[in-house]
Amino acid sequence: MNKKVFVLAGDYGYIRQIETTLKSICYHNSDVKIYIFNQDIPQEWFVSVREKMAYRNSEIVDIKLFGGDMRNWSLPPVGQHINFMTFARYFIPSFVSEDIVLYLDCDLVVTRDLTDLFSIDLTNKPLAAAKIIYGLEDRFNAGVLLINNAYWKDKGIQQELINITEREHEHLLEADQTVLNLVMGENYVLLDDTYNFQIGYDQLADSRGQYFIFELPLTPLPAIVHYLSADKPWNTYSVGRLREVWWKYNQLEWSQINSQEELVVKKAKYQALIITGSQQLEQIDYLIKHLPEYDIHILTFTDMGEILRSLASYENIKLHPTVMRWMCRKMIEECDVYLDINHEFKFPDVLEWVQEAKKTILAFDNVANPYHVDQVFPQDNPQAMVDFLKEL
Template sequence: MLGPNFNAGVLLINNRALKKEPALSARLIEAGKNNFLENGDQTVFNQFFSNRTQKLSYRYNYQVGQDVRLAYTQKYEKQQVMDKVHDPLIIHYVTSQKPWYYISSSRLRNKWWQYYLLGWSDIVNRFKFKMPLNFRKSAFTFTNTQDIVGIDKLVKALPDWKFNFAAYSLFGWNLKQYIVNPNVRCWESVIDYHLKKLISESDVYLDINRGPKEEKFITEFLNTGKPVYSLVEVAGKNFAKFCKLFKLSSF
């Protein structure tokens, strides 16, 4: 739903009731000729049916991308409703957070690629597809800058490691250029949903960014009992005694 209006990307239509509407098709087509419709056919559907709709549960219209909007408008109750859905039957990728973009912070991005990469033989044989890249370890870095030290050397020296970089802001080219490596993932404009998963699923926290440290996430990571590795050149002073220091010359 979009406020008082509804999103027309996923619809369950009562055809029997619509057939009773006089000249409905002609009326819809005529309304669609307006060159100033804000959202195309969705605007037309709202004009005709906004007072005759019911909301589908998130399980049948799981609007991925809406969670980012909900997070930044502080609508946490609706975001919690989304978080409780673990087995959506229809995944609807809304907003500009499309999973096929090089950088996307939307949830269930890999699910889209999983089905995109399926061959027809896989579908016919009902083969349970697995993502082709299996990483031995996963590292997480939250950064407020794009000044990451030694990233080029690390991603090449450790091809079986997955490197996750997250930020509340958008990334600049200095960091974006590394997503050509299959073991690098960038999470820009990241929300708490992904941050919790990154902390939970990563094996190590990698402190390799210059500038101020996001101490909240380093503390949360230390509290899990998992190690924090800090590059000597950029190690944060407040956590130095709790971290394992390393040098790029080791690789």
């Protein structure tokens, strides 16, 4: 049986992300061979992972990528999250013997078996790729590339990519992605978006009013969820969707992968929502400690100060700074109750959205808004609100 062949690339500083992508591949796909292009990942890591992958009849190959001028090539100023190892995909023909190879960035996770993807016919085509951000721009995203490695070798694609980069690297708006699009032109197979679902575009989509993107179905999950842009799910805070999916694979134990234990994202039974422009939330510590069955989501439209950020130490607190307006409305629709417990300014439009969604609004008497509240409790008796929420 031919193994599915993957290539990942990154340095040791990115090892958590590399291993998360690796785990997601191995959970859903047995009989794989995965090349890791790197310069500094310790041998001990490879020895350990190699033993674990053997249970799935899979193997990992350590490719130390030295030589060449990758470190000297300029990166775009808007891409601080991009590392020089992004150019590593150029060198696949030099180190990979197999004819068909799936290159994956390491800011993504695989959520299903990819046999159908590997069965795509690449005859006389150098690669298959998905358009950038669901076809909004007429070029492909280079984070997922099904590569016809035999074609690349025959046509000297590697050297062509290197030559252009040597000549133009100071002027490439999207680093290697610009070069790959220039060399391939329209000569590639178009992939369905499920194989490169660019969820990391959420924040820009919201700011540009491209709300149709939020209506694209996420059930079942896309086959490959790609967290492009700097809004990564492993950041302390992020505003994009499907953060929990990345963490699910990140926290997987290899024993779960090898036993094929069912993956479940655990959630609290109930969801409470607070939208605030102030760091002062009346009786928040009491509510947190006495409502373990509730996830309490705190949203702000700007960055959060230290008082709010310190609440992240509680497992049932979920912080959402610089939240998108679209996401705000979605979370209102999904919550069970709205807690209007912030001091200072209230958001009339937010409270109107909460009313439209027919959600119960609770407040304490010293912070109640002048617009609408369903139930008011004495600020010196927070247990009364706790009792109400437990009954609710």
